[in-house]
Amino acid sequence: MKGPTMQRRTFGAVLAGLALALQGCGGSDDDDAPKIIIDSDYNTMSDDGQLGVMAAQLQAEGKLQVLGITVVSGNKWLDQGVAEALKSMERLGMGQRIPVYAGENYALSHDWATIEREIAAGAENDGYYGAWSVQKTAPTAAELTAPSDGFATTTTLQAQHAVDFLIDSIKANPREVVILAIGPLTNIAKAMRKAPEIVPLIKQIIYMGGAVHVPGNTTKTAEFNWWFDPEAAQYVVRQPVPQVVVPLDVTDTVLLTTPVYNRIAHGPRETAVTKQFKEVMGPGFNGIGFEGDPNYTLNVWDTLTIAYLMDPAYATEVSEEYVDVVNVPGAANNGQSIGYATQPAGATLQKMKVVKKFDNARFFEFYVDLLTRPVPIP
Numbered sequence: 001m002k003g004p005t006m007q008r009r010t011f012g013a014v015l016a017g018l019a020l021a022l023q024g025c026g027g028s029d030d031d032d033a034p035k036i037i038i039d040s041d042y043n044t045m046s047d048d049g050q051l052g053v054m055a056a057q058l059q060a061e062g063k064l065q066v067l068g069i070t071v072v073s074g075n076k077w078l079d080q081g082v083a084e085a086l087k088s089m090e091r092l093g094m095g096q097r098i099p100v101y102a103g104e105n106y107a108l109s110h111d112w113a114t115i116e117r118e119i120a121a122g123a124e125n126d127g128y129y130g131a132w133s134v135q136k137t138a139p140t141a142a143e144l145t146a147p148s149d150g151f152a153t154t155t156t157l158q159a160q161h162a163v164d165f166l167i168d169s170i171k172a173n174p175r176e177v178v179i180l181a182i183g184p185l186t187n188i189a190k191a192m193r194k195a196p197e198i199v200p201l202i203k204q205i206i207y208m209g210g211a212v213h214v215p216g217n218t219t220k221t222a223e224f225n226w227w228f229d230p231e232a233a234q235y236v237v238r239q240p241v242p243q244v245v246v247p248l249d250v251t252d253t254v255l256l257t258t259p260v261y262n263r264i265a266h267g268p269r270e271t272a273v274t275k276q277f278k279e280v281m282g283p284g285f286n287g288i289g290f291e292g293d294p295n296y297t298l299n300v301w302d303t304l305t306i307a308y309l310m311d312p313a314y315a316t317e318v319s320e321e322y323v324d325v326v327n328v329p330g331a332a333n334n335g336q337s338i339g340y341a342t343q344p345a346g347a348t349l350q351k352m353k354v355v356k357k358f359d360n361a362r363f364f365e366f367y368v369d370l371l372t373r374p375v376p377i378p
Helices: 013-022 047-060 078-092 112-123 162-172 186-194 196-201 224-228 230-237 258-265 272-284 303-310 360-371
Strands: 035-040 065-071 100-102 177-181 204-208 243-246 315-325 337-340 350-358
Touching: 035 047, 035 162, 047 065, 047 078, 047 272, 047 303, 047 360, 065 078, 065 162, 078 100, 078 272, 100 162, 162 177, 162 186, 162 196, 177 303, 186 196, 186 230, 204 303, 224 230, 230 315, 243 303, 258 272, 258 360, 272 360, 303 350, 303 360
Parallel strands: 035 065, 035 177, 065 100, 177 204, 204 243, 243 350
Antiparallel strands: 315 337, 315 350
């Protein structure tokens, strides 16, 4: 089966302006609904894909305006993530209402040779390496893997680059756009560097990233999203923007259990979403547990950001800290995030909210409801 065509073409300013005028109007007529951009290393139905479903359902309800999904390499290489984002929106019936934009394929300065130096320096922790675990260069179109229900056939990639879309959308909606940054921060860093005037125009960034006071999940010290592109992560978190971090500190405490999994995978309504959820998440929840463990659980990551966006009260413990990211290519702690109670001497860091605990029971009601609603979305 051939993969989707992903040619990137440059159009004139008139077409770009027309596209911006049309974005965010799919399913929400409420001008007060938050305007969001989902910047994601997208996957079919793991955490990014689940968040895509939840956002689409909330938009249909009039509670959100999703201006677009911008894709970056991370969990998957860029074109694989784009293919899965396009199919995700098409599966939901939202392919014409939530546009998808392709962004950056490689980190600003974190390549495999540098990663090997970090491993040699002691960074190895048998952790998660995302796209690097699959292959060391981005795949060609012929190497893309279709979701089990096939590539998108009617949903097409937007011509505009994700970085330019971020810039134009923020300028068109000053102090109204919230970015859910649930992947590496390469797209956002490039947008800020290209057009620094957008920085004060961003309403808020909510990250799933970092391991502020707990061990990492890729190396001993670093969480995957911020480790994948430490230069970008350091640059973005240092910008004077209202910021909320949903780090491993809290995601390590929000666990998907077999009973919650069963409410989605084996609930009263089977949809294209619940079928994909069962297929992707099911290997760990197969009745006897993972590798014979009947108490198998799985961390919940990106979807916490959209719950926090809709109601910050989901976070039951939040600290305010000055957060930074280590950017020392080749060092064992490259990509580590650090939280300081007070501004370090000689530094200019941003004070931001760091989520530490969540109302898990309430969150899972929200999560199950959105993932089990009818599909296609009216």
